[in-house]
Amino acid sequence: GRRADLPSAVSSSSGGRKSPPAAPRVWFVPDALGIVCASATWVLTLSQGALLLSAWLLPAQRPAYSAVHGSLSHLLASLALASHARTMFTDPGALPVGAPPAPGLAARCPLCGAVQTPGAHHCGVCQRCIRRAHHHCPWVNNCVGEDNRKFFVLFTLYTALGALHVLLLLSAPALRAYARGEWDLQTPVLLRPSLLFLFVVALNGFLFAGLMFTIQIRSILTDPQSQPGEPGQASAWTNLKAVLGPRPSPAWLSPFASAGPRAASGPQAVV
Ligand SMILES: [Zn+2]
Numbered sequence: 089g090r091r092a093d094l095p096s097a098v099s100s101s102s103g104g105r106k107s108p109p110a111a112p113r114v115w116f117v118p119d120a121l122g123i124v125c126a127s128a129t130w131v132l133t134l135s136q137g138a139l140l141l142s143a144w145l146l147p148a149q150r151p152a153y154s155a156v157h158g159s160l161s162h163l164l165a166s167l168a169l170a171s172h173a174r175t176m177f178t179d180p181g182a183l184p185v186g187a188p189p190a191p192g193l194a195a196r197c198p199l200c201g202a203v204q205t206p207g208a209h210h211c212g213v214c215q216r217c218i219r220r221a222h223h224h225c226p227w228v229n230n231c232v233g234e235d236n237r238k239f240f241v242l243f244t245l246y247t248a249l250g251a252l253h254v255l256l257l258l259s260a261p262a263l264r265a266y267a268r269g270e271w272d273l274q275t276p277v278l279l280r281p282s283l284l285f286l287f288v289v290a291l292n293g294f295l296f297a298g299l300m301f302t303i304q305i306r307s308i309l310t311d312p313q314s315q316p317g318e319p320g321q322a323s324a325w326t327n328l329k330a331v332l333g334p335r336p337s338p339a340w341l342s343p344f345a346s347a348g349p350r351a352a353s354g355p356q357a358v359v
């Protein structure tokens with residue numbers, strides 16, 4: 089019933105040459121699980137920074153050490169959270185609902201009525217078709233698609249680096265003792281509960297974000313559809329530039345710089 093009704097309703101409304109409805113000014117997916125997971129990501133990232141400062145850096149009573157590592161930890165956490173916000177609040181590439189059909193691309197999504205482009209998938213959580221959708225990630229409460237993929241890659245990168253920084257700081261004394269021969273695997277390790285919690289949070293963050301980053305980079309480098317119209321022709325370098333921006337620059341690493349004009353490609357650009 090519903091699958092058959094929707095496209096006809098949409099095509100009848102699009103007969104009047106009306107322009108497709110404008111994208112919402114602020115993109116936000118009203119999904120309860122996603123909101124809980126995305127909030128948890130912020131709480132965990134902020135607790136990791138606060139715990140590192142209060143339970144490790146300040147008790148060390150070494151001002152230079154605390155200043156350097158405190159600044160680095162806050163820089164990485166800020167970049168991770170800025171990337172997270174950009175991923176969550178950026179339209180991942182939702183196709184216009186009820187847009188007039190482009191020549192040669194008549195296939196419509198039976199669920200939202202969008203004219204589908206190659207690589208577009210309907211997301212049941214966003215309730216829209218997303219261009220070059222990779223997956224819907226509850227931790228950023230959004231789909232990872234063509235227009236926010238750069239921010240998602242940066243979010244996983246800075247989260248993994250921030251967690252690795254914490255892991256290295258916490259394990260450095262044991263590693264130094266091991267190098268001096270004063271420590272072996274039989275030596276009991278005493279960690280205060282706050283530090284144990286910090287270690288577990290950082291270990292999980294490093295494994296999870298590192299895995300997501302690896303999966304994203306692998307999938308970007310081997311994407312056969314990166315060059316419109318030439319599937320299978322795109323090189324790994326072309327694919328990387330398609331996601332991060334047209335030429336290498338520090339902006340590739342900035343969550344405040346968008347990937348560039350390429351993201352504006354609509355159904356017409358793919359023909
Ligand atoms: Zn759809």
Ligand SMILES: [Zn+2]
Pocket residue numbers: 211212213214215223224225230231232
């Ligand atoms: Zn989605």
